[in-house]
Amino acid sequence: MSTNSKLIRGYEVVIGLENHVQLSTQSKIFSGSSTAFGAEPNTQASPVDLALPGTLPVLNRGAVERAIRFGLSVGAKIAPLSIFARKNYFYPDLPKGYQISQYEIPVVQGGKLEFFVGDKKHTVNLTRAHLEEDAGKSLHEDYHGLTGIDLNRAGTPLLEIVSEPDMRSGAEAAEYAKTLHALVMWLGICDGNMQEGSFRCDVNVSVRKPGAPYGTRREIKNLNSFRYILQAVDYEVNWQIDEIEDGRQVQQATILFNPDTGETRAMRSKEDAADYRYFPDPDLPPLVIAPEWVERVRGEMPELPALMAERFQRDYGLPAYDAAMMTQSVALSGFFETAAKACGQPKLVANWLMGEVSRRLNAEEKTIADSPVDAATLAALISRISDGTISNNGAKQVFEALWSGSGEVDSLIDSLGLKQMSDTGELERILDEVLAANPKSVEEFRAGKEKAFNALVGQAMKATKGKANPSAVNEVLKKKLGA
Incomplete structure (x- = not known):
């Protein structure tokens, strides 16, 4: 059952997302270790990452600039002073016994993200975005029942982006995540590779009766596919409603989604902030961001998708939805603008990119x-x-040939025999024959039956084997019928 509607079985769905965005720096957030993916385990973990005695973290300036860039793109406040804190918990892959994060004063505060679900525009407010380090990774495969620890990821720079609970369906959550994913790639602050863990989604889901206080939320961790977001929310919403309807209370928990079964399952009880015993990290001074630094980053930013979409509406006459679709990525917007300028038909270009081109790209995962x-x-x-x-x-036939690498446009039109007949003299001769052969349709049209005209057009197209220009056929036929 899809959660596209506002109410599911009489309940309102409430969703907020936390996205962990791996920043595109070459080194880690507090050390000079490489962030390159795929290295042999534990070959990219320095003494700082391992928390060896006597080591001290040093903040990566590039990570801060990427956070500023994101904040500016969503209209957020860039905190002139923010604090790093220690988030205390104990996992085998967390070498310090705590994670360096931000708690009370994050670097990015507020902001909003706009996106479409179908042709309806939605706005989601952002709570915050804060800098933090990633943990390592526990490896359970091929260890003969043992668990190995790879600390290559420990210290990788992350920007955790937290939304308000403004979404009301799985479809909204998936589109929000897609839009955020496209934005961080557009800004160049993240490579967006979900399979490598560069963009991870945690989805908080609760249900309530309309007008009631928020229900108890459960957090679905580490979803790395937009399709999984939709599936996981669908299952979780119905599970929570079943619990309530059966007289049980939903317990706050961290849960996992199994894409093979399409089900969620509890992993552990959900911690609250007090469980982590946050306190300011004594090894890191407050992060001070001067207005001049913010303005320099602003001056280096690309044209933002929302501003470009407004320009496409203004300069090319595109509807708001089309303009939003044409600014899904830097590559797509460049493709659209190049083609639109070359042919002078921006709306047709947008239609083809959203239609035939998109269909083929999706089918081939390109x-x-x-x-x-x-x-x-x-x-x-x-x-x-x-x-x-x-x-x-005819254009669709040419496009299919072009896609397979066969020839160029004009030669394909000729070789496939797709050129439309537009010669008025030839059309008049054929239409005279059509009218003579279909006197009943002519009589019905003159008696006021519009369908008879369409029948005559169909006969004309049949007589020309589909090569007649339909607009030319309509024009000449109306003239001959005195319409």
């Missing part, structure tokens, strides 16, 4: 950067539609 049909070629194809050389159906 991005726009991998498209076999480049912007100039798509523009040439659209130009042949707009000047009446080929029909939309």
Whole structure:
């Protein structure tokens, strides 16, 4: 059952997300160790990462600049002074026995993110985004029943982005996550690789009767697929409603989603802030960010997706939804703008990118950067539609050939015999024959039956084997019928 509607079985769904974004620095947040993925276990863990006695953390300036860049992109406040804290808990892959994070005063405060679900615009407010270090990783495979510890990830810089509980369906949560994922990649602060753990989603879910206080939330940890977000929320919402309807209380917990079964299961009881015994880290001074630093980062930022979407509406006449879709990535926006300028048909370009191009890319799990049909070629194809050389159906045949690497637009139109008949003299001769062969339809049209006109158009297209330009057929036929 999908959670796209506002109420599920009479309950309102309340969702907030916490996203751990691995920042794109070459070294860790408090040491000079490499952050490169895929190294042999424990080959990228320095004495600082291992918390050996006498070592001290030194903050990575690049991580701070990436946090500032994100904050500016969502209209947040950049704290002039923020504090690093120790978050105390004990896992085998946490060498210090605590994680360096931010608690009371985060570097990024507030902000909002806007996105579409279908053609409806949504806004989610952000609570905060704070800098922290990642933990290591416990490895349970191929150890003959034992667990190995890899500390390569320990100290990797993260920006944890926390939303307000503003989402009301799994579809909204998935689209929010997609939009955030696209934004951090657009800004260049994260590579977005979900399989490598660069972008991780924790989803807090609760249910309540409309108007009632918030229900007890359960946190679904480490979802690394937008499809899994939707599936996990769907299952969890119905599970919580079943618990309540059966007279049981939902217990606060951290839970995991199993994509093989489509079910969630409890991992441990959910900790509260007091359980972590936060206190300011004595090894790190307060982080001071001067206004000049913020303005320098602002001056180096790319045109933001929301501003570019506004420009696409203004300069190219795109609807708001189309403009939002064309600014999903830097590569897509560049492709659109190149093609739109080349053919002068921005709306048609957007339609093709959201339609045929997107369909083929999704089927082959490719991005726009991998498209076999480049912007100039798509523009040439659209130009042949707009000047009446080929029909939309004919253009789709040419596109399929282009996708497989066969030839160029004009030669394919000729070789496939797809050029539309636009010669008025030839059309008039064919239409005279069509009218003579279908006197009943002519009589019905003159008697006021509009469907008869469509029947005559169909006969004309049949007579020309689909090669007649439909608009030309309509024009000439109306003239001959005195319409």
